[in-house]
Amino acid sequence: MSGVRQDVVDARRIVVKIGSSSLTTAAGGLDADRVDALVDVLAKHQDREIVLVSSGAIAAGLAPLGLLRRPTDLARQQAAASVGQGLLLARYTASFARYGRRVGQVLLTTYDTSHRVHFRNARRTLEQLLAMGAVPVVNENDAVATDEIRFGDNDRLAALVAHVVRADLLVLLSDVDGLYDGDPRRPGARKLATVDGPEDLAGVELGSAGRAGVGTGGMVTKVEAARIATGDGIPVVLTSAVHVADALAGRATGTWFRATGPRSAGRLLWLAHASSPRGGVTLDAGAVRAITEGGGSLLPAGITAVDGDFTAGEPIELRDETGRTVARGLVNFDAREIPLLIGRSTRELARELGPDYEREVVHRDDLVLMRS
Numbered sequence: 001m002s003g004v005r006q007d008v009v010d011a012r013r014i015v016v017k018i019g020s021s022s023l024t025t026a027a028g029g030l031d032a033d034r035v036d037a038l039v040d041v042l043a044k045h046q047d048r049e050i051v052l053v054s055s056g057a058i059a060a061g062l063a064p065l066g067l068l069r070r071p072t073d074l075a076r077q078q079a080a081a082s083v084g085q086g087l088l089l090a091r092y093t094a095s096f097a098r099y100g101r102r103v104g105q106v107l108l109t110t111y112d113t114s115h116r117v118h119f120r121n122a123r124r125t126l127e128q129l130l131a132m133g134a135v136p137v138v139n140e141n142d143a144v145a146t147d148e149i150r151f152g153d154n155d156r157l158a159a160l161v162a163h164v165v166r167a168d169l170l171v172l173l174s175d176v177d178g179l180y181d182g183d184p185r186r187p188g189a190r191k192l193a194t195v196d197g198p199e200d201l202a203g204v205e206l207g208s209a210g211r212a213g214v215g216t217g218g219m220v221t222k223v224e225a226a227r228i229a230t231g232d233g234i235p236v237v238l239t240s241a242v243h244v245a246d247a248l249a250g251r252a253t254g255t256w257f258r259a260t261g262p263r264s265a266g267r268l269l270w271l272a273h274a275s276s277p278r279g280g281v282t283l284d285a286g287a288v289r290a291i292t293e294g295g296g297s298l299l300p301a302g303i304t305a306v307d308g309d310f311t312a313g314e315p316i317e318l319r320d321e322t323g324r325t326v327a328r329g330l331v332n333f334d335a336r337e338i339p340l341l342i343g344r345s346t347r348e349l350a351r352e353l354g355p356d357y358e359r360e361v362v363h364r365d366d367l368v369l370m371r372s
């Protein structure tokens with residue numbers, strides 16, 4: 001263990017994410033004492049801006065709805081989240097009120113972290129809450145997010161929120177005090193003090209959630225969140241919720257993921273990390289060049305094939321003729337419309353089908369190049 005982490009000490013704007021497993025009792029309900037214990041620490045950091053990403057809505061809604069464990073179907077998870085989110089927020093509101101602090105609820109979907117207008121709105125709301133001294137409490141908008149568009153875990157959501165607010169640091173709090181080289185319950189498992197880059201993760205076994213039916217992503221999504229944030233220039237501390245005070249003080253607790261990439265400004269970070277787009281298009285060589293070298297949009301003329309079942313506004317893959325994904329983007333047409341457009345000029349399409357068809361299939365502002 002080394003000394004103080006200067007990047008943490010210097011961090012003024014911090015996203016703190018806490019998992020369901022650290023907020024619930026052994027029986028599965030919301031644990032008010034644990035919420036208070038977290039708030040006791042966060043409220044002390046008045047000279048910093050803290051955005052809290054809190055899981056726990058589904059867990060908090062189980063008992064009130066007479067459910068004994070986390071349901072596997074989306075509809076009941078959504079109902080539990082809808083009941084639980086209110087209880088969770090009420091708890092945070094009361095807990096921060098002990099320190100005279102207000103909280104503001106911000107519920108997001110993947111849509112809000114990628115679409116221009118929503119991204120800007122989310123950023124503006126978070127900025128305004130911080131400017132007014134309120135603590136934003138963020139969760140996924142579980143009640144409306146469907147399987148296709150949801151993060152499903154709050155680890156990646158937290159990394160994207162850190163990107164949205166341009167945080168200096170992301171703190172991931174769990175029920176385990178860091179990343180181990182294998183299941184931490186296994187004798188001999190070793191904790192990693194520092195991760196400098198992907199090479200340090202070779203050989204590390206990333207297991208699933210600890211308490212069955214409570215957390216969701218396990219270590220896989222935490223490491224993925226760390227990869228997104230560090231690649232975006234934001235360092236990450238992963239530790240146990242009981243060590244949050246140490247983590248925020250810069251003491252060497254948990255696992256420290258060093259920032260690897262430059263900070264990026266755009267809203268499209270999410271697209272590059274979206275789980276799996278629901279389809280894609282194949283581009284001819286000219287279109288690949290226009291996109292990767294010329295900073296152009298994707299026009300119908302450059303498309304040779306389409307696959308999958310997507311609707312306008314959703315993310316898709318843009319592939320070259322060997323099947324390699326060269327970019328991801330938000331598409332302006334439904335999949336079923338694209339065969340009609342393939343290989344044709346926008347002018348011709350507009351003449352034939354009306355001015356609505358004189359548009360890019362993917363606008364360059366809605367497109368992110370994938371590193372090969």
Ligand SMILES: Nc1ncnc2c1ncn2[C@@H]1O[C@H](COP(=O)(O)OP(=O)(O)O)[C@@H](O)[C@H]1O
Pocket residue numbers: 018019020021022173174175176178179180181182183184185204205206207208209210211214215216217218219
């Ligand atoms: N390599 C590993 N290092 C640390 N924890 C691991 C590892 N593999 C699996 N885990 C499990 O991941 C769990 C944390 O994930 P999860 O239950 O989803 O927590 P949260 O609710 O905080 O998001 C730990 O309880 C631990 O048992």
Ligand SMILES: N[C@@H](CCC(=O)OP(=O)(O)O)C(=O)O
Pocket residue numbers: 018019020021054055056057058059081139140142152153154155214215216217218
């Ligand atoms: N949005 C969900 C969070 C999903 C979840 O369980 O996440 P986590 O405990 O962080 O692995 C909820 O509030 O229940």
